[in-house]
Amino acid sequence: MILYLSIIIVSMxxxxxxxxxxxxxxxxxxxxxxxxCVTVATLIEIVIDLILxxxxxxxxxxxxxxxxxxxxxxKERKFYEKLKIRSWKDKILELGSLGGFKKSxxxxxxxxxxxxxxxxxxxxxxxxxxxxxxxxxxxxxIPPYKWTWCVALxxxxxxAFLGILPIFVLRYNVPKLLAxxxxxxxxxxxxx
Numbered sequence: 001m002i003l004y005l006s007i008i009i010v011s012m013x014x015x016x017x018x019x020x021x022x023x024x025x026x027x028x029x030x031x032x033x034x035x036x037c038v039t040v041a042t043l044i045e046i047v048i049d050l051i052l053x054x055x056x057x058x059x060x061x062x063x064x065x066x067x068x069x070x071x072x073x074x075k076e077r078k079f080y081e082k083l084k085i086r087s088w089k090d091k092i093l094e095l096g097s098l099g100g101f102k103k104s105x106x107x108x109x110x111x112x113x114x115x116x117x118x119x120x121x122x123x124x125x126x127x128x129x130x131x132x133x134x135x136x137x138x139x140x141x142i143p144p145y146k147w148t149w150c151v152a153l154x155x156x157x158x159x160a161f162l163g164i165l166p167i168f169v170l171r172y173n174v175p176k177l178l179a180x181x182x183x184x185x186x187x188x189x190x191x192x
Contacts, residue, residue: 133163
């Protein structure tokens with residue numbers, strides 16, 4: 001959480017400084033208006049993200065059972081390994097506990113129901129973040145348009161960056177969860 005807040009705050013400061021130095025005329029020459037616009041744009045992004053998360057997590061699990069969409073290829077897994085995702089994935093913000101299921105650690109690798117729930121939360125989380133990345137750019141449609149490209153676009157880009165990282169982490173975890181599910185299913189059928 002601290003890392004994300006730091007990135008957001010530093011980004012807000014950079015966007016504010018850039019506009020105060022190079023684009024102040026679009027803000028009536030007032031730095032306070034720049035600060036207000038950057039703050040409002042950031043808050044709008046956060047609200048959009050939260051609303052989308054709530055809508056998607058309130059949907060029934062059956063809408064997220066398209067295994068082909070969530071399939072992670074061997075090439076994609078190699079990409080995540082090259083990113084050394086294992087070393088930094090725990091630093092990525094995980095707010096699943098707000099929805100009732102914490103995904104920061106696997107607490108049971110021997111309970112198939114828990115693994116299934118974890119997988120479903122990963123699937124929903126991917127959809128949440130994909131929509132957050134794409135729909136975060138809706139902020140460009142909010143007037144006043146004179147600040148769209150100098151405030152709204154950079155805020156939307158930061159939001160997209162912060163949304164892509166959790167997608168990588170969730171997709172990195174899915175094959176491991178599927179392997180655990182397969183192992184548990186085999187154990188269950190072999191004991192019958």
